Amino acid sequence: MSKILITGPNGFIGANIVRAALAKGYEVKAFVRQTSNLQTIQDLPIDFAYGDLREIESIHKALDDCNYIIHNGAIYLFLAKWFWADSKKIKAMYDVNVRATDKLLELAKDIGIKKVVYTSSESAIGMPPEGSIGDEKLFATKEELPGHYKRSKYLGELVALKWNKKGLPICTVLPTTPMGPYDIKPTPTGRIVMDFMNGKMPGFVDTTLNVVHVKDVAMAHVLAIENGKVGERYIAGNKNLTFRDLLRLIADVAGMKAPNFAIPMVLAKAFAFLDEFISCKIKHSDPKTPIESVASAMYRAFNCTKAWTELKMPKTNIRVAIRDQIDWFYENGYTKRK
DSSP: OOEEEEESTTSHHHHHHHHHHHHTTOEEEEEEOTTOOOTTTTTSSOEEEEOOTTOHHHHHHHTTTOSEEEEOOOOOOOOOOGGGOOHHHHHHHHIIIIIIHHHHHHHHHHHTOSEEEEEOOGGGBOOOTTSOOBOTTOBOOGGGOOSHHHHHHHHHHHHHHHHHHTTOOEEEEEEOEEESSOOOSOOHHHHHHHHHHTTOOOEEOSOEEEEEEHHHHHHHHHHHHHHOOTTOEEEEOOEEEEHHHHHHHHHHHHTOOOOOEEOOHHHHHHHHHHHHHIIIIIIOSOOSSOHHHHHTOSOOOBOOHHIIIIIOOOOOOHHHHHHHHHHHHHHTTSOSOO
16 A cells, blocks of 8 residues: 655645545555644544654655655745844745755655655746736746745745656645635634634725635645646636635625625735734734735636646535534634534
């Protein structure tokens, strides 16, 4: 039986990838840090390997009996900007998301790993100048990468494609905006649902995003092992929605009222600036609404046909994704109502 080493297995997408891999009959080895919270995967029939992506020796040991790698591990944070930016956190993000990826893929090539599936981000996709729907052919420009997380994932994918050209069998999966269970952190998207359910979503900004069930994203990674063409990119997404329509859909599923107040972008950015200043300079904590998250609220609509046809990625109804996320949040104490 083939075994997959999965990095970042205890996070939102990772915990779902582990389950998808098990469902497809693979053995799974989860690469985690000694201090990792394993709540989302602790009761699953998997092996564990302990280490750090920045410590290549620990990765080498973990790969000892593995045939494939799904490299999903990354630091996923929208970091504060301006003069209060934390240089240590910024360095750690590039160390993990870019430099450690480079070393991992070099090792994978040296020891003869059969195939690597790299988790990129829809952020690495460029949008056509006329504002139409994006696809895998386009790469993001500097202007489309407003913060360190997006830049680091873009650079990480370039590293993956570099090693593919050097002979490593690799393809990349680019998730759009996933929703569903095991969003333990929660992610920025999960926070939208959580804040909405807790009555902390007063309005919306005018933007468009692509929403997908996280289970479909996870299965796309596993299907890419068999069906993904080496050197290709696959956008793992489903439905393009305006942010207002997404909130209306969440409200309908939850039996609540959707906000009708459109928040001007200039006001949203001003609030984010104030939140960063108070959080970083006064409270010495991470901001809840960093400027990067607001700057990311741009038109992001995608054509996901390639993943559906080549990978055979499933397309679960978005209402199911929303219901699954609401249920998981409620059952785990994130929200006051279901």
